[in-house]
Structure formats: structure tokens, C-alpha cells
Amino acid sequence: MPATPAFDAAGEETLSEILNAHRGIEGPLLPILHAVQEAFGHVPQEALPIIAQDLNISRAEAHGVMSFYHDFRENPAGRTVLKLCRAEACKSVGADALADQTREKLGIDWHDTTEDGAITLEPVFCLGLCACGPAAMVNGKLVGRADAAKLDKILEGAR
């Protein structure tokens, strides 16, 4: 697992820029959390009290919101995030078998990261590619009709 980088002065500076950019909008918390994750790769726990104070909500509230969603992570992910669809349409074309193979090959389970910090495996419930499954997303890039060979080729570069 990659170590969590310290939330330093530069981090605080970035955060305050994000908070300033979201002033005056209705319901700013979710867009702020997205921006923080975009900037840091995860939502540093040190950021939550600062966000909470800025929005005049309790720290528990901010944490409660963040933990409600599958997207937000407390720790950095691997360099490559592989998302495999687990939903029905993809299952009907062999997504389960593909997921089993992938987990075995990478030696990790859902939500885990390979020991070298290269790859994080996440389940996803639907990428809207339901007529060309199994569907996958690799660092934001969409993959249709995924199979072991296609994934191997993509992940080769990630190692």
C-alpha cells in the first residue's frame, strides 16, 4: 500500500483554493469532496474538519456524508484503478468469471491494492455499457467487451 502523504502546508493551500472556488453555490459539500479527491487522489482526513468549519457543519456531518458514497476514499489508490462492472447485464455475458480471473491474477480482492501499489480493483455497478459488456473502466477510460486478454494488455502498462 502506498503511504498516505502528509497533509502539509501546500495541501492546506490547495484546500483553501477549492473552498474559495465553491463559495456561493447551493449545496457545495459534494462538489467540494469531488474536487478534493481530484486534487489529492483521496480525501485526506485532515481536510474534513477544515471543510466542516468552512461550511459551518459538524465534523461528524462531513464525515457522515463522505462515508455515504462509494467513490470517496480515505487512502490513496494504486497508480491504476481498475473498475469492473458487477451488474446484471454484464453478469449475463460472463462478468463474474472475468472478475474471478482478475482477482486471482492480481492476487487481490475487491477494494484492495496490489502490494507494489500498482493496481486497485473496484467493483462498479453499471457504466452504461450494457449492450457491450463485460464493461470496465481503467483510470477513467472505458473498455467494452472486456476479456482477460484485453485487460492483461491494458494492465501490462500499469505495472
Add this chain to the structure above:
Amino acid sequence: MKIWVPLDSAAVALGADDVADAISAEAAKRGVDVTIVRNGSRGMIWLEPLVEVATDDGRLAFGPMEPGEVPALFDGLESHAKCLGLTEELPWMVRQTRLTFARCGVIDPLSLHDYELHHGLKGLKRALSMMPAEIVQEVTDSGLRGRGGAGFPTGIKWKTVHDAAGPQKYIVCNADEGDSATFADRMLMEGDPFTLIEGMAIAGIAVGATKGYIYTRSEYPIAISQFQKAIEIARREGILGPRVMGSDYSFDMEVRVGAGAYVCGEETSLLNSMEGKRAVVRAKPPLPALEGFMGKPTVVNNVISLASVPVIMDRGAAFYKNYGMGRSHGTMALQIAGNVKYGGLFETAFGLSLGEIVEDIAGGTASGRPVKAVQVGGPLGAWFPPALFDTPFTYEDFAAKDGLIGHAGLTIADDSVDMLKMARFAMEFCAIESCGKCTPCRIGAVRGVETLDRVAAGDPSGIPLVADLCNTMKSGSLCALGGFTPYPVMSALTHFPDDFATAKEAAE
């Protein structure tokens, strides 16, 4: 030479960007002047990337295209190995009634000029010449019902918001399309975003709202960026802003992105999510129409509901209402998915039988094996066996067979699929995605998984327990996540009992 290469997510996932690059490179190499338009998808996903080339007779289709097949395009069109003929004459296109998706795949999605050449903005112009109450009446008269799943009459919802007092009202477009087998919202936002913008602007004028939000999913990066670009263009061109098309109406909109929670598609959970709260479902009343976003009167409508409004306003309520069957008026964008030969988006009037859709239009399975079951309406929809294929595709007929049409996604599965596993997945999905407010949903779904595991291990005494659990979830859940998860579970159990008869196998 004018060439269309879709930027639709499905086309891109199947290599459309590489094909577009290959076309540019080959054109440069040969010194041919080529204009590439990144359009939406025509909906024939099995042919993606589907490339079209302009000819004097119309657009010629080629697909599925591989980058290596691009150079041959420049040597002769009709002789190309992947030439399919004129797009408009392909059987899949000819058989559809494209009202909401009339422009998707046809126009340059980000060209307002192209949009107007294809009847764009006519609905909004007509709306601007009417009283708000008349617009609401027109939508009511069209018979349009919510395409997000519940099928509530759109005009009646608008009337509630129209009649509500308040200086501030909102239009919230539910683009959280989380159901497996659905992608119509995504295709429209990518392929014809101005239609949704136009529909939302009409809604705003009709009910007196000046601000709109589109709440969509982080899983849809292309739709998000495409829609944001479209909003900027619409703003620049005065379609959005303080004076909508030069009128005295003001309307603007913003995109909000969810964070991977299925329940946020439920309208009140969505509103909490937008407000920056934990996205638990709210009890109704109060209705969002009266106390919605920030406690203000709010229209929450699905993408396809709102995107159907421009054609209704342009062609009139009666034109739209004449399509369909029974109380299901107009057209529905079927999304045919899973193990299917011809998968994609097929817009047609309500009333086709499920069998016609699955066998005839979709051509059965991709694997060539027999169809075992079709799940209609996403993860909360029932599995239909071939014995029920005579069910007409309408809200009422599906409800009468203990099912639902939902957002009109269909997952086709062949005979290799184990329905016990599918039932278990339905429970697991509910457990993962539950907002946690009701015990039958939060805990019941976890028990459901455990009990189905017992059945899988050969203990038939679990089966009546599953049925009991389903009854408890049905009656004790606040929203359809807990309340409808019993549909896929019980339909699997009822129609495919053999897959649950594990005790016999274990003993054999």
C-alpha cells in the same frame, strides 16, 4: 469528405477514438480533406464503432470499424468489407419511431446550427408564445408519464409546482441512471444534449423556475463533459441566461455529479445528496413538488421525460398521445442489453410484446443459446421467462405480471445463467446500496443473501424464509430499493424453481 465517428461512451469503449485518429492520419497521408464529426450513437451498439460517410444518396454506414480497416475507406466506399448500406435504410432504423431520439446520432451534438436544422428549439419557441398554464396543460394532454421508473404523469407533477407559491422554484433533472441495462439518458446527454436543455428550459418557463440542475453519475465522464460544453454554448447563444431566447424569462442550469450511490437516483435521496447531506431517502409527504431542493417547490424529472417535451411542444399533445397503447402513451426508448445479438437503443411506441422485442428486434442471444430469462426494468425489475413473452410493453401490463418496465432496460440472459445466483445478487445489491433508513431493507437484504447461500448449499428450508423476507421488505420499506428488490428475487424463485432445487443435486 464528411465522416461521422461517434463519441458515445459505448462507441469509445469499443475503440471509436482510435478509429477517428486513424481516419485523420490516413486523410493527412493521402492529402484528402476530411471533416470528422463526433456524433452520438445511432443505438446499434453491436455495430459500434459505426462510421458514416456522406454521399449524394445519404449517409453510408460502416461497422464495426477497426483502425486497420480505415485506409480501405479511401479506396472505395461501396466495395468496403464493412459497408452496411445507407444508415437510414438499415432494418433497425426503419422499424423505429424516433421522437425523443430523432436527432441522436444524426446531428453534431454541439452544433446549435445543426440542432435548429433538425427541428431544434421549435418547441421552446412555441412555449414562449404560450401562457405557462397552457404549457402545463399541453404536457398533461400528451399523456407523457415519467420515464424514470414510477410512470407518474409529468403534466400533473408540473401543475403542482406551477400552482405552488414561491419566488424560488427548481427544475431537477434526474440523470442518475443507475439501473443495469439502461443507457438512454447517457446516450441523449452525449448525442443530443440541446434537447434536454430545451426540455428543461420549457419546464422552467411552465412552472416558474429559473434554475435547473442535472444530477448525473460519476460513472458517466463523457456525458458530463459533453453536457457541460452544451450548457456553455446554450448560454453563449442566449438559449440560457437572464433572457431565454430574448424573452422576459430567465433560466440557467448546472451539472452536479453523484459519487457512486445507486440510491441517489431516488428523487428525495437525490435532493439530499445535492444539498450536501447524507443521501438518505426522505419520507413523503412533503412531496418534492412542494418542498424539494432547499425546501422549495421542485420538479424532479428523468432525462427522457424532459427530453420528450420539446417534440410534444413542437408537434402538439395529440401527435404524441396517438402513439402507444392503453394508458401508456407515446414512445419508449428501449435499451436492449446483456447477452443479446442486436443490442442497443430502440425507440418505439408502447405496446410491442416482450417476445417481439427479444426474439425479433434483438435477435435472441449473442451466444446463440436459448433465451432463459429477461430482466425488465433494472435491478428492481422482475425476471420474465419465455412463457410470459406475450406481455405487451406497457406500464399496466407489466404490473399485472408482477413486474415493471422501469426505465425500460432489458437484460437478456441465456440458459447458462443460474437464477439463484441472480436472486442472491439482487439481495446483495440491495444490502450494498441501502441508504440504511429502514430495517427490512438494511438488515433484510443481508439476511436474504445468507438465506440464499443456505439454499445454494442444499438447504431447502431457506426457500420459505426468503419468501417471508420478501414480504417484510415489500411492506416495510420506505422506497422502492427495499420495496422492489423482492421482484427479481421472487420472479426468479417463481419462474425458475429448478435453479433453487439444490437439495436434490446435493443428494444425488
